[in-house]
Amino acid sequence: MMTLQTSRRDVLKGGGALIVGFSLGLERSARAQGTAKTVALDEVDGFLSIDARGTVTVYSGKVDLGTGVRTGLTQIVAEELDLPMSRVTVIEGDTALTPDQGPSYGSLSIQNGGTQIRQAAATARRALLQRAAQRLDVPAGDISLRDGVFRSISGTNKHVSFAELIGDQRFALKVDKEAPAKAPKDYTIVGKPVARLDIPDKVTGRFTYVHDFRLPDMLHGRVVRPPAMGASLEAVDDTSVKDIPGLVKVVREKNFLGVVAKTEWAAIKASRQLQATWSAWDGLPEQDKLWEHVRATRISKEDVSSNVGDAAAALEQGARRLKATYDFAIHTHGSIGPSCAVAEIRDGKLTCWTASQATHNLRKQLAAMLSMPLEDVRAIYLDGSGCYGRNGHEDAAADAALLARATGQPVRVQWMREEEHGWDPKGPPTLIDLEAALDASGNVIAWSSQFFIPEGGAGNVALLPADHAGLPHETALAPGNIQGNSALPYAFPNIKTALHRLADTPFRPSWIRTPGRMQNTFANEGFVDELAAAAGVDPIEFRLRYLKDPRGVELLKRLATFAQWDSGKGMVLASGDVASGRGVAYVKYELVRTYVAAVADVEVTRKTGDIRVTRFYAVQDCGQIINPEGVRQQLEGNIIQTVSRTLKEQVTFDRSRVTSLDWESYPILTFPEVPEIHVDLIDRPSEKPWGAGEPAASVVSAAIASAVFNAVGARLRSVPFTPDKVKDAIRV
Numbered sequence: 001m002m003t004l005q006t007s008r009r010d011v012l013k014g015g016g017a018l019i020v021g022f023s024l025g026l027e028r029s030a031r032a033q034g035t036a037k038t039v040a041l042d043e044v045d046g047f048l049s050i051d052a053r054g055t056v057t058v059y060s061g062k063v064d065l066g067t068g069v070r071t072g073l074t075q076i077v078a079e080e081l082d083l084p085m086s087r088v089t090v091i092e093g094d095t096a097l098t099p100d101q102g103p104s105y106g107s108l109s110i111q112n113g114g115t116q117i118r119q120a121a122a123t124a125r126r127a128l129l130q131r132a133a134q135r136l137d138v139p140a141g142d143i144s145l146r147d148g149v150f151r152s153i154s155g156t157n158k159h160v161s162f163a164e165l166i167g168d169q170r171f172a173l174k175v176d177k178e179a180p181a182k183a184p185k186d187y188t189i190v191g192k193p194v195a196r197l198d199i200p201d202k203v204t205g206r207f208t209y210v211h212d213f214r215l216p217d218m219l220h221g222r223v224v225r226p227p228a229m230g231a232s233l234e235a236v237d238d239t240s241v242k243d244i245p246g247l248v249k250v251v252r253e254k255n256f257l258g259v260v261a262k263t264e265w266a267a268i269k270a271s272r273q274l275q276a277t278w279s280a281w282d283g284l285p286e287q288d289k290l291w292e293h294v295r296a297t298r299i300s301k302e303d304v305s306s307n308v309g310d311a312a313a314a315l316e317q318g319a320r321r322l323k324a325t326y327d328f329a330i331h332t333h334g335s336i337g338p339s340c341a342v343a344e345i346r347d348g349k350l351t352c353w354t355a356s357q358a359t360h361n362l363r364k365q366l367a368a369m370l371s372m373p374l375e376d377v378r379a380i381y382l383d384g385s386g387c388y389g390r391n392g393h394e395d396a397a398a399d400a401a402l403l404a405r406a407t408g409q410p411v412r413v414q415w416m417r418e419e420e421h422g423w424d425p426k427g428p429p430t431l432i433d434l435e436a437a438l439d440a441s442g443n444v445i446a447w448s449s450q451f452f453i454p455e456g457g458a459g460n461v462a463l464l465p466a467d468h469a470g471l472p473h474e475t476a477l478a479p480g481n482i483q484g485n486s487a488l489p490y491a492f493p494n495i496k497t498a499l500h501r502l503a504d505t506p507f508r509p510s511w512i513r514t515p516g517r518m519q520n521t522f523a524n525e526g527f528v529d530e531l532a533a534a535a536g537v538d539p540i541e542f543r544l545r546y547l548k549d550p551r552g553v554e555l556l557k558r559l560a561t562f563a564q565w566d567s568g569k570g571m572v573l574a575s576g577d578v579a580s581g582r583g584v585a586y587v588k589y590e591l592v593r594t595y596v597a598a599v600a601d602v603e604v605t606r607k608t609g610d611i612r613v614t615r616f617y618a619v620q621d622c623g624q625i626i627n628p629e630g631v632r633q634q635l636e637g638n639i640i641q642t643v644s645r646t647l648k649e650q651v652t653f654d655r656s657r658v659t660s661l662d663w664e665s666y667p668i669l670t671f672p673e674v675p676e677i678h679v680d681l682i683d684r685p686s687e688k689p690w691g692a693g694e695p696a697a698s699v700v701s702a703a704i705a706s707a708v709f710n711a712v713g714a715r716l717r718s719v720p721f722t723p724d725k726v727k728d729a730i731r732v
Contacts, residue, residue, distance in 0.1 A: 039099045044127075044171040046099045047120035048077070054148045054163035056081060056088045061101030062113035063093040064198070065357055066386040067693050068630035069109045071196045075626050076114050079189040080121035080182055081162075082145045085197075093359040093381025103358035105389065105511060106481070107594070107691020110626055114689065116175075123179040128165055135160050184624070184685035191685055193629035198383070210355045210382040211340045215410040218342065219248055220264040221403040222271035222413070223465070224257040225423060228656035229507075230281035233257055240275035250274065251406040256469035258399065260407050264414070282655035284506055291327055293506070294431045300455045300503040306487035309494035314446035318437025322534060326434065326523035326717045328701075330651040331427040331512055332660070334668060337385025338420045339392035343400035344410035349376045354397040355384020361460050362394050366401055369466040369473060388641075389479075389511035390461045392424040398465040418661040425461050425510030426651055428454050428482075430519035434527045442535030444546065446494040449486070449527075451520065454509050455501035456480045461510045478509060482516025484590045485698065488524060490546035506653075513641060514697040517589065519719075525585040525702035526717060529709065538567035539584045539706060552588055555595045555621050555682065559584070562680045563599040563617035579604050580614075583706025585699035593690040595621040598639075600703035601675075604711045606730060609723030613643050613675040613704060618696055620679070623687035631692040635679045638693070642700035644669035650720050 039059070040046045049057045058077050064070035070090050078085045091097055093104075101113045125145070132150035133140040136158040143150050150165075152158040184191070201207035226233070233255045241247055241259065246266035251258045259270040285293035315321060342353040350372060356362045359379040367377040384393055396413050403411040415423075431452040439445050457480045466473035486497045532542035540560050547553055559565070565582070581604070586597040601615040616639050625631055648667045652660040660666035705716045714729035 037097055039095075039097065041099045041101070041116065042175050044120050044124050044173045044175055047117050047175070048124055048171070050162050050166050050168075052163055052167035054087065054161050054167065056083060056162075058088060058090045058117060059094075059098040060090055060092045060113060060117060061098045061360060062104045062109040063357060063359070063381045064383070065104055065388065066383070067109070067634060068196050068627060069104070070198060071194055072110050072626040072630055073114055073117060074197065075189050075194060076118050077121050079187055080118055081125055081148065083148050085189065085194070087148065093356070093379070095360050095363045095377075095379045100360040103361060105357060107589075107693040107695065109693075110689050111593070111691050114626065118181055119177060119179065120175045122181040123173060123176045124171060126176075126179045127171065127173055128162065131165050132160050135165065187685065190626050191624070191628070191683060194627050196630060196633075208382070209337070210342070210353055210384045211337065211414060213342050213353050213382055213412075215342060215344060218410045218412055219260050219262060219403075219407060220267040220413075221258055221260045221400060221411045222267040222416070223399050223419075224259070224271050224274055224276060225419060226255065226278050226281075228278065228281040230283050231255075231278040233276060233278055235277040237275040241270045241273050244270050244273065249407055251403055253402065253406075253469040253471075256402060256465055258403050260403050260411060264412075268416075284653055284655050284657075286655065287653055290330075290429060290506070291431055294429055294452050294502070297452075297505075298503040299500045301501045303483060303499040303501060304496065305483055305499060306495055306497045308492070308496075311446045311448045311494040311496035314494035315435060315437045315448060318445055319440040320438045320534060321435065322438075322527075322530060323433075323435045324527055324530060324715075324717055326432045326526060328430040328519040328522060328719045329649070330429050330507065331645055331649050332421055332651050332658075332666060333387055333389060333391035333424050333512055334649065334666060335385045335387060335391050335420060335424075338415040338417060339396040339424070340384060340412070340414040341393065341397035341400045342410060342412045343397065343404040345401075345404050345408070349378070350401060350404075351378045351380065352397050352401060353380050353382050355382060355387070355393045356397060357387055357390065357393070358460070362397060365394065365460055365463055365466070365473070366398065369398060369463060369471045370401060370405060371472065388513035389427075389515060390425055391510070392420055394461070395423070395464040398463040402465050402469060421661045421666055422658040423464060425478075426507040427512035427515065428505040428507070428509040430516070432520070432523035434523060436527065436531055438531065438535060442537065444492045444531055447488065447492045447496075449497045449523070451483070451486050451497070451499045452502060453482050453499060453516065454505040455503060456482055456509065461508065464508070477505065479511040479515050483520075485517040485520045485524065485587060487591060489549065489552060489586070489588045489591060490528070490543070491548045492546060507651075507658075513638070514694040517587070517694070517698045518642065518701065521585070521587050521698040522701040522705070522719065525587070525699065526705050526715075529583070529702070529706045530715065533709070540565060541567070543584075543586055547586075549588065551621055552586070552595055555597050555619055556586060558680065558682070559597040559599060559617065559619040562619055562678070565599060577605055577607050579606065579711040581707045581709070581711025583703045583708070583710055585702035585706060587695065587698045589691065589695040589698065593622075594692065594695040596695045596699050598696070598699040598703045600700070600707045602704060602707040602711060604708055604726065606712060609726035609730070611647055611704070611708060611721055611726060612673065613647070615676045615678065616643070616700075616703075617678045618680070618699070619682065620692070620696060621682040621684065622690040622692045622695070623684050624689040625681060625683040625692075626689060628681055628683065631681055632679050634693050635696045636677050638696040639677055639700055640669060640674055642697040643675060643704070646701040646704055646719055647721050
């Protein structure tokens, strides 16, 4: 039985925040005891509260990065508590109010975070039902729930609301993993298409991004970055900016150099005008020798992600052996809106407003950087420009924190375009060697692959300002888990997939959408396509021969029907120089969850080497679907972004720094180049929900490569598929 403890959330303006609706606070009973609201993962109060009006507030450690998570979580709780969605509010990523459910990455926000919140809601529902039965003096089986009101079914007209049972009180109840969740057959909200809750305010300009956030007496900061990535600051001439009106302070801490001013333009002007002397540095490899550099990098450890039979011996017995090397370029996040954050230190406590996907981790990093007790640091999530992995959001937060400490006033830092492209962490280069053998009948008898990827770990990316300022920070390589999908979903008799984990990589590495799984699937599926061609077998039929997973088989067959797959050859169009083709790719994400298969239609201009993706078909099975419209949007966004990454994107650099610092030198897909996209979703309401965000991106590059081969007979094994690479492949 739950105990009800009176509580009321007071309004904490967050330092005078000028954001409508940003009034979050502590519970009165908790404040009286000198403690904050619980953020425990095993407490219902960690995830839910109900106020005197019967409105439910959900506290989510996962945040919405533009992926629709906020809408999905609202659907889950509204469904579980039989409330209209309008009576559910979600607070995200506030370290003082929300449980630490882990960073919002890996397509785990609904799969893990949503499941935890659903269980808390189920626990709350059962407890409220028990209390209602007592209050109404009727058996629990004689009670229905609708719109937050329990009613006696027997016609006595007895009823009691959530507000009457617990309004503004605490549950003081452990989350019960055995509390029964609502049966899928009774769903009225989950599984139904719902327009994203954030879109109306975004399209009308009412939405508040972190860039719009303001505090009273707030200053503006800019950081002066070194001209070379490893350069040291030797001297600063403060007098070079003394004539700038509104300049408050030049801040130097070892190699960290920044300016703070009363206006943003004054800060920008000062950052450009400030005279500083830096040492020389040329520690980057030559770009045209990147893959030689990768091969020569010290291997810190060897991993084997799968080992079936004896691949080495079977390779020697093959009637035909194939070898290929695939590579995937260094990518930047390329967030169209630059990173931004606001930080304030008041009464010895730091509060940071940030678009970080990992506010609980950022809180720990900021506390370490400033040598502050963890309990004196609070990170609060506000929507930013999106990131799909760790971009510059956390670094901008650290910039703001250092400048706020130096000035004693709140400071806002917004990165410039050249910072976003030049200084955010990068997706590391990936190099894969593959070899396989076919027998005389064209059956695969052996597969061997070797992946060259950074050692990494699942920890945080080191904060750039902490590094430059010589303050405590993490030094381990990241990202982790980029070995995912190096092993195969196919039942070949002999397989060995080895990973050479490299001790270093040219830039500070980070997660970017579908990290590792995209690169590894590109190589694996591209090479599977090569084997199918060598065996003279249709690419879908070839995959089905070796796929033993029933859901995977169902998915591929459904794709063939959905995309009207025909194993016919590429077709030359009327112009004679433009050829069209179709290609396919498949993935079971991390070999444990979401299934995706895709067909790409392309046109290739032989003379110029240009590729145009005209249509793209994708079928996805991610188990139970919370919001099919949201899932569909995720697939469409994934496809568009990954077509861009596949055809165009590549970080360029010299020996000292990144040189692709704008949209001309780092081009992305334009609106006229966006393909026609068709999505088919397999909903399994009785299954648990799996990640819907990342997986579809992993099949895009391989499907395009397969389609190009179908069109012109050329194999593309190096992302991006630039016109020069296409022309070279055609000439081979």
